[in-house]
Amino acid sequence: MTPVGIIVRLIDFYQILIIVYVVMSWIRPRGLLFDIYRTLGTIVEPWIGIFRRIIPSMGMIDISPIVAMIALSLIASALVRFLR
Numbered sequence: 001m002t003p004v005g006i007i008v009r010l011i012d013f014y015q016i017l018i019i020v021y022v023v024m025s026w027i028r029p030r031g032l033l034f035d036i037y038r039t040l041g042t043i044v045e046p047w048i049g050i051f052r053r054i055i056p057s058m059g060m061i062d063i064s065p066i067v068a069m070i071a072l073s074l075i076a077s078a079l080v081r082f083l084r
Helices: 003-026 032-054 064-083
Strands: none
Touching: 003 032, 003 064, 032 064
């Protein structure tokens, strides 16, 4: 696998972590699940937080994870286009 392919796979994995984090935020994790949720938060919140500061609040709906994942997809596409 090429270095670009590895980076794209890492971006894909990071997007999966964001999805798991968002789904876990809809439930009230307890015990071990709470520890996993908190760990995922330390991993994905720095990236999502960038978009939370930019995007205004829409009441109870937080679209910053969606925008963060779109940005990751655009970054992955740009890497594939420019580095291959």
